[in-house]
């Protein structure tokens with residue numbers, strides 16, 4: 129866990145807006161004490177959920193996307209600290225472990241150009257480096273019997289989550305992905321568009337369901353590849369559920385669960401599936417925030433739910449006056465997950 133910058137009790141105090149008569153998450157969430165070893169501390173800790181930030185957008189840069197997702201962690205933790213601790217959800221169920229230290233890597237990519245073939249290869253190599261750190265951290269958290277809640281970052285980090293979960297469980301795991309894109313693109317060097325195909329190819333991902341693909345943004349070649357492996361990779365499209373109404377949202381969730389529920393699974397949420405959320409592949413058409421909250425609540429309920437990853441939100445790409453909203457949304461999603469998972 130050397131690559132984690134711990135979130136201290138002082139950090140938490142600084143971002144918690146105290147009000148008399150109220151108790152905020154920031155007053156109740158657990159932090160790792162200064163001199164303590166994170167793994168040893170987590171072992172002794174009752175809280176089940178471990179919050180980790182990955183403030184990077186290198187995978188997005190390596191995918192010719194718009195950087196900005198590195199800012200989601202800061203925005204999210206500020207919102208989470210100010211959620212009310214009450215009978216519905218308790219801050220003490222969460223350990224704020226901290227954020228992955230990607231300072232050097234983020235500095236290195238500042239002047240890299242996707243259009244330069246050498247730079248592109250450097251970007252992919254840095255993504256691989258981050259993959260190793262992410263999988264190591266996720267492995268340790270799950271091995272301790274805890275549930276990671278990961279705030280990205282780019283969707284490239286699905287790879288590290290899946291690998292870490294598979295290594296901790298000692299077998300490949302499944303994943304459900306709420307996303308406009310498959311992220312099952314060719315193995316051309318790591319980036320945010322191929323986290324799942326790499327995890328599948330390397331034997332860490334067993335079964336994969338993509339919920340709400342956007343038909344306009346899924347290539348024929350990806351659809352052809354998935355068709356050949358439909359015993360292990362399935363999807364529905366946003367267009368078929370919400371536009372043409374050929375499929376029912378709730379029935380689709382039930383079918384997707386049946387597909388992945390034969391084993392442990394990760395819940396992957398790409399915020400680019402939601403209209404008007406500032407992110408690299410921002411859209412005006414997609415499932416509503418309420419549908420996403422119902423989705424998380426539904427999939428978190430099952431004992432096979434192994435981790436939650438929320439990614440691609442980019443407050444830095446949003447309007448200055450309302451750049452707290454992505455963090456606030458992430459706060460809702462995390463409490464939906466905990467409320468449902470903890471029953």
Ligand SMILES: N=CN[C@@H](CCC(=O)O)C(=O)O
Nearest residue numbers: 191193283309311320321409
């Ligand atoms: N994680 C996002 N992946 C998408 C991005 C699409 C875009 O930038 O337009 C993908 O590679 O397909």
